[in-house]
Amino acid sequence: MKNIILIGFMGVGKGTIARALSKKSGMFAVDTDDLIESLENKKIKKIFADSGETYFRELEKKCALWLQKSVNDTIISTGGGFYKQKNIKKIGKIIYLKSSFKAILDRLNNHPNAEKKLAKRPLLQDMDKAKELYNNRIKEYEKIADITINVENKDIKKIVKEIMDI
Numbered sequence: 001m002k003n004i005i006l007i008g009f010m011g012v013g014k015g016t017i018a019r020a021l022s023k024k025s026g027m028f029a030v031d032t033d034d035l036i037e038s039l040e041n042k043k044i045k046k047i048f049a050d051s052g053e054t055y056f057r058e059l060e061k062k063c064a065l066w067l068q069k070s071v072n073d074t075i076i077s078t079g080g081g082f083y084k085q086k087n088i089k090k091i092g093k094i095i096y097l098k099s100s101f102k103a104i105l106d107r108l109n110n111h112p113n114a115e116k117k118l119a120k121r122p123l124l125q126d127m128d129k130a131k132e133l134y135n136n137r138i139k140e141y142e143k144i145a146d147i148t149i150n151v152e153n154k155d156i157k158k159i160v161k162e163i164m165d166i
Helices: 014-025 032-040 044-070 101-109 114-119 127-144 156-165
Strands: 004-007 028-031 074-077 093-098 147-150
Touching (some): 004 014, 014 028, 014 074, 014 156, 028 032, 032 044, 093 127, 101 127, 147 156
Parallel strands (some): 004 074, 004 093, 093 147
16 A cells, blocks of 8 residues: 555645645545545535534545545545544555644635635634644644654645655
């Protein structure tokens, strides 16, 4: 199995980096949130609104099992909480994209589609709760990661080069 799994807090750039890495490496890239949206024919925000976070986490579990059985030689960008899947180590090599909370918010706020980027993340609607979630998750990301790459203040090309070098 040669999958590369990108984990990190929501908005850190996992999808953007996966697409750039795909272009550079020739590997396919998939996004777990996109897979779940396709399965449900709904946006993540709507899944949360209609069915709640517990249901969404069950969909992530279903996605993780499918990835383990069916996907190889692929770059997998994940939702911020996907790292909790019990079988994640069986899916591929885990790369944690590390950044401060402030830098993540700056990245989202400076994006040309900032409003849309923030609106599609239900867990970023309450900044106090989001900061608390970030603080809890960073320790967990570090524990599960095979490799940690600090992405703060780096352009996409530099991050992709670091991953390719590894």
